[in-house]
Amino acid sequence: MTFEDAKQGLLAGDFSRLDPLFITTPDMVSEIVRWHGLGLFAEEPRALAEAFTCACFNGRNDVVDYLLAQGVHPDGGRETGFTAFHWAANRGQLATVQRLIQAGASLEIRNSYGGTVLGCAVWSLFNEPRPDHLAIIENLLQAGARADELPEATGDARLDELLRRFRQAPPQGGAGSS
Numbered sequence: 001m002t003f004e005d006a007k008q009g010l011l012a013g014d015f016s017r018l019d020p021l022f023i024t025t026p027d028m029v030s031e032i033v034r035w036h037g038l039g040l041f042a043e044e045p046r047a048l049a050e051a052f053t054c055a056c057f058n059g060r061n062d063v064v065d066y067l068l069a070q071g072v073h074p075d076g077g078r079e080t081g082f083t084a085f086h087w088a089a090n091r092g093q094l095a096t097v098q099r100l101i102q103a104g105a106s107l108e109i110r111n112s113y114g115g116t117v118l119g120c121a122v123w124s125l126f127n128e129p130r131p132d133h134l135a136i137i138e139n140l141l142q143a144g145a146r147a148d149e150l151p152e153a154t155g156d157a158r159l160d161e162l163l164r165r166f167r168q169a170p171p172q173g174g175a176g177s178s
Helices: 003-011 015-022 031-037 045-058 061-069 084-090 094-103 117-127 133-143 157-168
Strands: none
Touching: 003 015, 003 031, 003 045, 015 031, 015 045, 031 045, 031 061, 045 061, 045 084, 061 094, 084 094, 084 117, 094 133, 117 133, 133 157
16 A cells, blocks of 8 residues: 555554554564654645544554654544544543553543543443543542543443542542643
């Protein structure tokens, strides 16, 4: 795949198909990292932001770490209506979510549906469940995500207990709570 084809796919949110471009092995740098190193993204900031979002979507944490170290904003792009943080939470990428919290990604940024990252994770727990969604929700709450827009009772006993604990003793300001 050429850089131009990949750029068009990134801007269209074709993240599943583009995942092979993000694979890094001990003896091979990913195409995305190679293209970044060659400066191909220099004139394509939207494509670079979407490349970061795609890496978060697919849990390609070596590329996430590389792009963060290169100064890419931890919220990534929004061409799909979701930020990198929304996608990582939606897809159940716990290690990626933890990286984004550490990098100061915005906890309360809204997606195209009006939901926060926490709201997206809760929606995903019910509609597109992945094994780490509850742990992601707990990490978001520990980081300072606001649960005030969530219902008092969700119908999931584990989630309701978790939310009850955080509503009783909210954290004292977390990183990335802008």
